[in-house]
Amino acid sequence: xxxxxxxxxxxxxxxxxxxxxxxxxxxxxxxxxxxxxxxxxxxxxxxxxxxxxxxxxxxxxxxxxxxxxxxxxxxxxxxxxxxxxxxxxxxxxxxxxxxxxxxxxxxxxxxxxxxxxxxxxxxxxxxxxxxxxxxxxxxxxxxxxxxxxxxxxxxxxxxxxxxxx
Amino acid sequence: xxxxxxxxxxxxxxxxxxxxxxxxxxxxxxxxxxxxxxxxxxxxxxxxxxxxxxxxxxxxxxxxxxxxxxxxxxxxxxxxxxxxxxxxxxxxxxxxxxxxxxxxxxxxxxxxxxxxxxxxxxxxxxxxxxxxxxxxxxxxxxxxxxxxxxxxxxxxxxxxxxxxxxxxxxxxxxxxxxxxxxxxxxxxxxxxxxxxxxxxxxxxxxxxxxxxxxxxxxxxxxxxxxxxxxxxxxxxxxxxxxxxxxxxxxxxxxxxxxxxxxxxxxxxxxxxxxxxxxxxxxxxxxxxxxxxxxxxxxxxxxxxxxxxxxxxxxxxxxxxxxxxxxxxxxxxxxxxxxxxxxxxxxxxxxxxxxxxxxxxxxxxxxxxxxxxxxxxxxxxxxxxxxxxxxxxxxxxxxxxxxxxxxxxxxxxxxxxxx
Numbered sequence: 001x002x003x004x005x006x007x008x009x010x011x012x013x014x015x016x017x018x019x020x021x022x023x024x025x026x027x028x029x030x031x032x033x034x035x036x037x038x039x040x041x042x043x044x045x046x047x048x049x050x051x052x053x054x055x056x057x058x059x060x061x062x063x064x065x066x067x068x069x070x071x072x073x074x075x076x077x078x079x080x081x082x083x084x085x086x087x088x089x090x091x092x093x094x095x096x097x098x099x100x101x102x103x104x105x106x107x108x109x110x111x112x113x114x115x116x117x118x119x120x121x122x123x124x125x126x127x128x129x130x131x132x133x134x135x136x137x138x139x140x141x142x143x144x145x146x147x148x149x150x151x152x153x154x155x156x157x158x159x160x161x162x163x164x165x
Numbered sequence: 166x167x168x169x170x171x172x173x174x175x176x177x178x179x180x181x182x183x184x185x186x187x188x189x190x191x192x193x194x195x196x197x198x199x200x201x202x203x204x205x206x207x208x209x210x211x212x213x214x215x216x217x218x219x220x221x222x223x224x225x226x227x228x229x230x231x232x233x234x235x236x237x238x239x240x241x242x243x244x245x246x247x248x249x250x251x252x253x254x255x256x257x258x259x260x261x262x263x264x265x266x267x268x269x270x271x272x273x274x275x276x277x278x279x280x281x282x283x284x285x286x287x288x289x290x291x292x293x294x295x296x297x298x299x300x301x302x303x304x305x306x307x308x309x310x311x312x313x314x315x316x317x318x319x320x321x322x323x324x325x326x327x328x329x330x331x332x333x334x335x336x337x338x339x340x341x342x343x344x345x346x347x348x349x350x351x352x353x354x355x356x357x358x359x360x361x362x363x364x365x366x367x368x369x370x371x372x373x374x375x376x377x378x379x380x381x382x383x384x385x386x387x388x389x390x391x392x393x394x395x396x397x398x399x400x401x402x403x404x405x406x407x408x409x410x411x412x413x414x415x416x417x418x419x420x421x422x423x424x425x426x427x428x429x430x431x432x433x434x435x436x437x438x439x440x441x442x443x444x445x446x447x448x449x450x451x452x453x454x455x456x457x458x459x460x461x462x463x464x465x466x467x468x469x470x471x472x473x474x475x476x477x478x479x480x481x482x483x484x485x486x487x488x489x490x491x492x493x494x495x496x497x498x499x500x501x502x503x504x505x506x507x508x509x510x511x512x513x514x515x516x517x518x519x520x521x522x523x524x525x526x527x528x529x530x531x532x533x534x535x536x537x538x539x540x541x542x543x544x545x546x547x548x549x550x551x552x553x554x555x556x557x558x559x560x561x562x563x564x565x566x567x568x569x570x571x572x573x574x575x576x577x578x579x580x581x582x583x
């Protein structure tokens with residue numbers, strides 16, 4: 001049963017992500033991405049990581065994608081503005097960077113089996129466990145990410161505020 | 166097999182409860198608004214002269230909505246236009262699955278819970294699902310290809326994203342006190358003592374959460390997404406027939422869920438005031454007898470009151486006899502119940518029966534509290550005027566969010582000093 005569910009959800013994830021790239025309508029792409037987040041959350045739930053699954057929906061589908069769609073709706077692009085651009089030098093670089101990233105990820109993927117594949121404790125993926133490791137083992141990276149986000153927020157406020165002088 | 170059956174029942178029963186609440190709330194809203202505005206309210210629709218004080222009106226509404234023409238604008242984006250009301254309604258319903266209706270009991274080694282899904286991350290699940298309810302509204306607003314609808318959709322997404330933050334932060338003190346994300350643990354920790362309920366422990370969080378819940382459900386002080394005076398009807402201008410009905414239902418389902426959440430988190434959930442679960446289970450027989458006697462007496466009194474109101478020729482048709490048709494069965498049922506209690510009231514109950522009586526009483530209490538919270542929603546809607554858009558955003562970002570953060574710090578200090 002779980003294996004079948006895994007195959008169904010992974011198929012939906014991959015398929016919707018591909019659709020997201022191929023769609024011409026930006027709202028349709030965004031919706032495809034939301035569906036892929038959902039099936040990804042289902043995959044996490046199948047792995048017993050309920051906390052991560054719920055966070056996936058709460059943060060990505062519930063907050064970030066809402067803002068994305070909000071912006072797309074606000075811009076309200078016309079059909080003529082959505083025409084595909086010709087290949088330029090920039091897209092050449094983009095392809096190279098994308099391929100580099102892909103090969104890096106594939107390398108990591110083939111290294112995984114040697115690290116994991118052990119017995120996982122039953123508390124794996126619970127809120128307590130995540131909180132524990134976040135505030136003990138990974139305290140410094142966690143704080144650094146916090147600072148990074150703070151910088152992002154300040155930058156957004158600076159860009160978004162009206163000029164008063 | 167019984168396991169599967171129980172699971173299916175656990176999924177169906179919350180849905181049944183929600184969908185009986187919806188027409189009841191529509192009636193309550195219309196009747197309540199009528200009394201607040203000093204008018205009689207709906208009282209015309211009748212089946213064979215029986216009106217039940219306007220309760221037949223929801224049936225008439227449903228029939229009307231089913232038979233209206235279903236229009237799809239020619240320039241609309243068809244797929245999204247059709248999907249939007251389904252998303253709105255289904256997302257609203259799914260939230261109900263983690264709300265506990267009664268105290269779980271242990272029998273023969275395994276625990277029986279009165280909630281469809283016993284999630285370890287119940288609170289987060291609820292936040293996630295409420296944050297999704299914006300999709301239905303946004304897609305409806307965008308796909309209708311209508312400026313008013315688009316503006317309504319934009320407003321709702323901005324509003325819901327803003328108030329989600331305050332809502333989530335208001336819940337953190339509760340999680341800090343209970344040390345668990347399970348809703349059932351939060352209810353159990355509040356105990357049956359009313360002064361241990363969270364609305365006394367965390368009054369500020371309670372107020373912030375209720376305000377944010379109003380904004381999340383798009384109810385009146387914050388119903389800008391559909392502000393009819395400026396946006397006609399907001400995101401559902403173009404919708405008609407059953408698709409409109411689905412948005413309408415989604416609004417009420419959201420209201421039921423927000424009320425159920427407020428009750429669960431702040432007003433003791435299924436806890437009956439001053440009657441802990443153990444006491445209930447020990448004295449199940451006596452409590453059952455008292456409840457049945459009181460309801461029998463109430464039925465008799467109401468029945469007599471109705472019969473006394475009988476007067477020929479007020480309307481000159483079948484409606485004259487409504488009070489008699491309702492009153493006499495009520496009195497008879499009351500007397501039968503009392504006779505039944507006199508003969509069978511002393512028979513000792515089995516343990517299973519005691520457990521189930523406790524559960525039913527707790528479910529009843531929970532539903533009563535939820536209904537009262539829904540009434541508060543309606544009450545506020547017909548008392549408070551709509552806010553302006555900038556006021557709404559200022560309230561969300563500049564007042565509620567900082568207050569919720571301060572509340573977390575205060576709670577932390579209180580926990581340290583305890």
